[in-house]
Amino acid sequence: MKKTFATIMLLLAVASGLFAADKFYADDPLLKEPSPRDAAKVKNRKLNDYYDLLENSFQKRGERNEKGVMIRARDVNTLDEPMDGAWYTHRHYWHAMTDEQLQLGAGGQNPPSQEGQWTIVSAKSEGVTPGFVIVDAKNDKYYVKFDPMKYPELATGAEMISARLFHALGYHVPDYYLIHFTPQKLVLGKDVVFHDAEGRKRDMTQSDLDQLLAKVPRAGDGSYRAIVSLQIQGKPVGPYKYFGVRGDDPNDIVPHEHRRELRGLDIFAAWLQHNDSRSINSLDTLVQENGVTYVRHHLMDFGSTLGSLSTWAKTARYGGEYYLDFKPAPKQIFTLGLAVPYWAHAQYPGYPAIGGFEAATFRPDEWVPDYPNAAFQNRLPDDDFWAAKQVMAFTNQQIRAIVKVAQFSDPRAEQYMAETLIARRDKIGKAFLGKVLPLDLFAVENGQLTFHDLAREHGLDVKGELHITWASFDNKTSQSTPVPGAADFRVPATQGGEVSYLAAHLWRGDDTAKAITVYLRSTGGPTEVVGIDRTW
Amino acid sequence: MNIHGRPTGRYRNLALFVFLASLGVFVLLPRLCRGQESRTQEIEKQRDEKAAHPNSDAPGKVEKALIYLEDGNIMERLTAGFHGWNLRLGGLVQGSGFALGPEYRRNPEWLGGSNFLLGAQVSTKLYQKYYTGWKMPRLANDHVSFEFNGVHRNYSQIDYFGPGPRSSKDTRTDYRLEDTAVDAALGVKPVRHTQFGASAGYLWVNIGPGTSGKFPSADQVFSPVESPGIDRQTNFLRFGPYAQIDYLDNPDGPAGGGLYTFEYTWYRDQKLNLHDFQRMDAEIQQYFGFFNKTRVLALRAKATLTDAERGNVVPFYMQSILGGSEDLRGFLPFRFYDNNSLVLNAEYRWHVMSILDMALFADGGKVFSRRGELNFSHLQGDGGIGFRFNYQGRQFMRLDIAGSHEGFRFWLKFNDIFVRRPVGTASAQPIY
Incomplete structure (x- = not known):
């Protein structure tokens, strides 16, 4: 019997030695995702804004980090870092970018051509501020957006700054430019389909164009200021969600609520007051590299960052409460409002280009986006640290350099914006770096x-x-x-x-x-x- | 097995075989099968498995329906109308029941932008309203405004409790108010926030028996002496100046600033020579927002004074009226009628969540026959709590619960408590 037992133990020992999984493989640490599988069959999918709000507000989607269950980020390599690839690229923290590189952002070399006119190929009238799609003399397509009438430089400034920062933080973002032009630069293309104020589709007329331009601020010299983004490379296939995986994308194997760069995005969004950081402001495109088609994931539309709400200035609630936040309601009801929420004490400088952005009442660990986000809610201290270290990598000088791209006409607004970003950065460092051994x-x-x-x-x-x-x-x-x-x-x-x-x-x-x-x-x-x- | 339960030699070998087989199946085989030698292979294998079992991300039924609404711009079409036509909900006088009807709107850009309106509404209590309007608010580079309004109303059961502040709740009656008005107003905006103007119009009035059935008709209870004009009605030419200072921070939901309105209107009886009078309306709305306007103190004082010419009287249907969802919320609608009125409202509003504000409020007011009684004595008072439902920063519905010595009232309304009326003669009448 003893002999038999000894034999079994010996066999087990040999087997475990032979077949145990190595902790590290020879190719660890993988800094880059392995070449993607072909994903050309991925289909476009639509996401309804209101459905997304209700689904995330009233249902707990995705697999959650809850009491007794701790699921660490799953898309990281053995160095605890996400890999370069379809979602993310290591940038400023790992390879310090120069001021010029930071200012250029995702491209910076391809603004709309000043030669010839810009042809409008489509337009939208919905909302308070209009937008166009133009094609320039190089035949490049750009999306054009404006500031709200009462807040010149607000939305365009916010988008310019935030797009640069999100790019430096490693995300795939569109290539944005600030432009100034006179109405003569625009020409209406043929058969431009236009949704009028009544939601009807019809051909756009010069009168429609004039009416749209009448809704946006105009400089004293008669020119308009706008932000343009170069069309994102690849075929759009809809936004990504912050939970689950895209079912038809073979490369999308880690549930999004467990992706480090999506969990950490919460910290970046808090820094930049990007309460609009929801699926609708993301875009997946099918891109081709080395003959392989795969899905690349982008962040876009930063017009509601910093103090801007795209069509208005932010009010104090943004970042303080969810849109449908029932938790604070009983306290507010039963105290008759005498329990004033911390965020309601915010004080804003009154610059139209800044809107509702400040640092004094900012609490990074209590900040929330417009509605619950599965990836954000799954953050763990190592996710916080990963994001906070990147935020802290921007020096005061670098932040000031990036703020310059907004071209604020009031130097006080420029200074205030930089100082506020610096103060919020420091609060993030203080709140999150020490959650792990930093x-x-x-x-x-x-x-x-x-x-x-x-x-x-x-x-x-x-x-x-x-x-x-x-x-x-x-x-x-x-x-x-x-x-x-x-x-x-x-x-x-x-x-x-x-x-x-x-x-x-x-x-x-x-x-x-x-x-x-x-x-x-x-x-x-x-x-x-x-x-x-x-x-x- | 032997009697001690230990395996015998043959069974021992069998047990060893089973054990090793299990080891192979459950421990070693999966590892052998995995066969990965690199992280890349591990990831690629997961991708292979996913590619072998693709899922479609087709939206569910609810989302599909919402996408359909979005793609077809259905909501825009419903709210903006079709070729200018729209369905208008509500908007009739309080007590009318649920009202709806077609409305045609056009907003041509010429003359600095103008608004044309034509509509008809009918309510569950068969109240009817037909109206048209043409406004040019931004003439002469936004320094001049002109508007024309025409309306015909047929409200079949307006409540009437008799004249004066001491009327009894138990003498509830009703009457039919049928009138037609055409008015025009010309305004000048010399400086920002301020406008002066003058307006003129003509008003045809007919009063008839009420139709509620639950209460007697007013003409059966009140005599022409108590309620002048209850037997015979007249037509009026009306005209007068107005002034308004408006520096509200947000007209759709003010949380700061003020709105001060003053109107003086001459009413000239065109048929009976019994009802020539002047009417003065003064209203102050003041808003104090604090803690980033998440708390707001909203105050309103409103007085209407009338003065009949010698030998003339103000007909009861042109007297000031208090009571209901827009002034004294603890009282029935149209509870008090008299020549003059004063109403004071105070609300403390606070943010509960983005879609809900709450309010504590107190209302005080009175009607009185002589202008000399304009003071704060003998005010009728009420108080209560309100729930204000917002969408994108705009209140779309309010539920006010108010109590007074006459009982409790619940108001579910789709307007602001401090309803903003257009200035000019078109609104210088008790039931607008």
Whole structure:
């Protein structure tokens, strides 16, 4: 009997050694998504604005992080980062962009041609501010939007600034330009289909055009200021949702509520007061690369960011409560309104170009978009940290440079906008960086483990010194064996075969809950950082 | 098995085989089958599995219906109408029941933009209204306005409790008000927020028996001495000046600023030479918004004074009226009639959620026969609570619950409590 038992145990040991899943594969960490499968069969889908509001307000869609259930972001590599690809691209935080690059945004090299006229090929009259689609002399198509009559520079300024920031933060966004033109620059194309104020489709006339232009502010010299966006590359197939996956897209394998860049978008949206960060303001397009058609996911329409509501200035509620927020209602009802919500204390500067944007009452961890968002609600401290570190990467000078693209005519408005973004940035750093041990950008240089201590770099309170222990790490069994005597940042010598792993465990002061394990791999050549595990 | 329950040799081998087989099936096989050697392969395998089982993201029935409404611009068509034609809901006098009817609207851009209106409405109580209007609010570079209004109304059961502030709730009667009016107003806007003007019009009035059936007709209860004009009605030529200062922050839902209106109208009896009188209307609305206008104190004071020429009287159907959803909410509609009136309203409104505001309110007011009684004594009072339902910052419905010594009243209305009337003779009458 004993012999039999021993045989079984031996077999088990051999089997587990032979067949256990490696923690790290040879191609880890994957910095870029593997080449996509062909997704040419993906169909266009529509999303109704009101349905989206009701569905997200009254139903708990997607798989949620709830009490006792913690689902960490699933689209990340072993360095805990999303990969470059259809959703996201590592930009400013990892490869510091110059002021000029930040100002250029997603393109910056292809404004509408000044040669010849711009031909209007379609238009909309719905809403208070009109919009056109124009084709320029290069035959490029642009979407044109204006400011509301009472708030010159508000919506166009907000969209210019936010599009630059979202691009630098890694998202796919349209290529926006600010333009100034006189009515003579526009010419009405043939058979332009137009939805008039009564919702009827008919051919657009010059009178319609004149009436649309009469609804937007005009400068003293008779020119109009507008923002144009170059048509997004690829065939539009509708917006993405913030939960679930697109059923017909083979590359869309991680439920959106578990995507790091969608969870982290909540923090960026809070920074930029992008309460309109909902599905309707996203767009998927079918693009072709290397002969393969795949779906690329974009953010768009930033006219309701910062202090702008596209057609009006934001009121204080935006960011403070959901549109259909029943939670605060009983308190408001039974206190007869004497319990004033924190956001109602906001004070705005009164500049038309700024609208309702401020930093004094901004509470990053309580900020909410217009209605519940499954990905935003699934945020975990590591998602918060991922986003906050990127927000904090913008220096004061860089923020000022980006604000310049709004071309505010009032220098006080420009200064206020920059200072408000800086103050909100700092609040985000304070609120979220410390939710985990804020060390990042690990590398091995000259035999030392190096990293950025973001808490110290950004002047946050830190308690205690950093501690480190080292262990050799078995990639097959995930077993760690302490390396005796190794307690500083020098990488200990490794023993083992051709490929060996070390694990460095770091924490600060007495707070051992917030810790990081950094995995190093040595393959005979230079030692590289191959993985990061954060706990909190 | 032996008697101790231990496996015998043959069974021991069988158990070992079963164990190893299970190990193979449940532990090793999946790992062998996975066969991935890289992260790329792992991801590609997941993609393969997804590609093998594609799902369509077809919207459900509700979403499909909403998309249909959106694509067809159905809501725009319903609200903006079809070739100018629209269905108008509500808008008749209080107590009329549910009203609807066709309305034709045109907003041509010429003359700085003008609005033409033509409509007809009928209510569940068979109240009828036929109306037309042509407004040119922005003439002479927005410094001059002109408007013409014509209306015929046939309201079959307007309540009447008798004259004076001491009328009894128990003497409820009703009458038919049938009138036709044409008016024109010319306004000048010399500076921002301010307009002065003058207007003139003609009014034909007919009063008949009420049709409610639940209450006696007014002419059977009240004599011409108590209620002048109840037996014979007349036509009026009316004219007079007006002035208005309007610096409300948002006309659709004011939370700051003020609206001050003053009108003086001469009514000249064209048939009986019994009812020549002057009417003065003064109204102040003031709004104080605080905490980013999430709390608003809304105040209104409104006085109407009339002065009949020697030997003339103001007919009861042209007297000031108080009571109901727009002034004294704790009282029945049209509860008090007399030559003069004063009403004071105060509301404290607060934000509950984006679609709902609430309000605590108090109303005070009185009607009185002599102008010398214009003071704050003997006011009828009420108080209550209101729920204001908003869509995109605009109130579309209110539920007010008010109580007074005459009982509780519930008002479900689709207008603002401080209804904004057009200035000029067209609105200088008790039932507008």
